[in-house]
Amino acid sequence: MQFLDFGHDPWLVAISLVVALVAGATGLTLTKDLSQIPPARRKLAVAIAAVALGGGIWSMHFIAMLGLRLPILFYYDAAITLVSALIAILMVGLALILLHFTHRTRGVIVAAGSIVGAGILAMHYVGMAGMELCQPVYTPGGVIGSSVLAIGLCIVAFGVAYGRRTNRNIALGTLCFGAAVFAVHFLAMAGTNFIALPEAREFGPLISNEIMAMGVILSSFVIFGAFLWVGATLLIPEEGTAQAAAPAPAAEPTREPTPEPEQPVLRIPCERDGGKVFVPAGEVVFLRADGHYTQVYTSEDRHFCAWPITEATKRLTPLGFVKVHRSYLVNPVKVTRFERSKDKGRCTFGTETLPPVPVSRSHLKEAEEAFV
Structure with a gap:
């Protein structure tokens, strides 16, 4: 050869x-x-x-x-x-x-x-x-x-x-x-x-x-x-960056204080049946991490949300939501019962349509303060 x-x-x-x-x-x-x-x-x-x-x-x-x-x-x-x-x-x-x-x-x-x-x-x-x-x-x-x-x-x-x-x-x-x-x-x-x-x-x-x-x-x-x-x-600046770079407007003369308008209700952008829906935060029972996204549970439905659990935590904890597990974020208003078993726990919501949410050991203290 x-x-x-x-x-x-x-x-x-x-x-x-x-x-x-x-x-x-x-x-x-x-x-x-x-x-x-x-x-x-x-x-x-x-x-x-x-x-x-x-x-x-x-x-x-x-x-x-x-x-x-x-x-x-x-x-x-x-x-x-x-x-x-x-x-x-x-x-x-x-x-x-x-x-x-x-x-x-x-x-x-x-x-x-x-x-x-x-x-x-x-x-x-x-x-x-x-x-x-x-x-x-x-x-x-x-x-x-x-x-x-x-x-x-x-x-x-x-x-x-x-x-x-x-x-x-x-x-x-x-x-x-x-x-x-x-x-x-x-x-x-x-x-x-x-x-x-x-x-x-x-x-x-x-x-x-x-x-x-x-x-x-x-x-x-x-x-x-x-x-x-x-x-x-990649060369186009993001909208937020462009706004931040803009010069601040000149200060207006002092006026009589006016009542502050009510803050708009936070609505979570979700998808369901191929359509876009916005779920008011007050209707949410809990959120569950799903890979890099989340599943949003209400009393009647479950929706897909493109937010990762970290983004949901950042936006919802100021509204009173409690992180009870690395994968779960709970609305304490919706919790009907909290049970602790040794170094773990779980919270339920008074309906059979929603599964109980686990509470991890690292989040037991804040869960007890919120639910008990």
């Missing part, structure tokens, strides 16, 4: 790294602050981010492959090439669903990073399987090394980007993601040899390097367009 000599165009290698970084920045930025938007828009943002990240993995791979220099002519199988792109997008999409539609724990972040790392590997080796008139031959060291690197760097990337959702952490996560995609490809290529084949093993239509270049340019154009759009939105 005679292996072929090969090399890489350094310019295309550099471009492939830029595309990987831009895709990472776009995808990770698109998923910032998703807990503050309704589920329908959140799903759309996750889908777009999956296309950006997965498409970036695919584009980086084939830009680098366009820079591959072999002494023979070779083509790509269009069907296998398309499958490789779908694998990358679907694997990234699965990871983002875990991160944004489940309770985000350290284990979930590790699982999401592992899935994306596996997606990079699967995309690479399926994409390589699409080569025609040329067969890649892998070494165990290349496969094992690229696998460890892909999963390890992706876990670090998501751990950093989702540890605290700040622009700084997203930038660091982008560097880790870009390094993962780039390093995995070239480490795997370092452990790969090529042999010439006498004829093509056609599974789908064949595409040449020229047509592949057009496809990669188109995908890169979409990714860079999304990157520019995301970057532009």
Whole structure:
């Protein structure tokens, strides 16, 4: 078996790294602050981010492959090439669903990073399987090394980007993601040899390097367009910031005091049956954390609220609500009975339609003061 000599165009290698970084920045930025938007828009943002990240993995791979220099002519199988792109997008999409539609724990972040790392590997080796008139031959060291690197760097990337959702952490996560995609490809290529084949093993239509270049340019154009759009939105100051920067109006002359208007009733923005409803705080019996969101219970209904439990606590405790558990916030006016059992407790609401709410040990004192 005679292996072929090969090399890489350094310019295309550099471009492939830029595309990987831009895709990472776009995808990770698109998923910032998703807990503050309704589920329908959140799903759309996750889908777009999956296309950006997965498409970036695919584009980086084939830009680098366009820079591959072999002494023979070779083509790509269009069907296998398309499958490789779908694998990358679907694997990234699965990871983002875990991160944004489940309770985000350290284990979930590790699982999401592992899935994306596996997606990079699967995309690479399926994409390589699409080569025609040329067969890649892998070494165990290349496969094992690229696998460890892909999963390890992706876990670090998501751990950093989702540890605290700040622009700084997203930038660091982008560097880790870009390094993962780039390093995995070239480490795997370092452990790969090529042999010439006498004829093509056609599974789908064949595409040449020229047509592949057009496809990669188109995908890169979409990714860079999304990157520019995301970057532009980040430069627009938030409404509150703009108002804070405005100069304060001049003080008016002293006037006779007037009665202060009544404060408006706080209404909690919720969703129910696909529609937007605003529930007065006084009608709420308790709130329960649901991942990064909350479920709002009234005497008759249950509603979905995009506020995390921390936001609900900040807004409702000044109104007298009591936090009795890390996942529960209770309106003490609605509590009909409080029971304590050793170092725990629970409160009930005088109706069978509402479940009892647990009171944790760390919140027993304030619960007793509010309910007893």
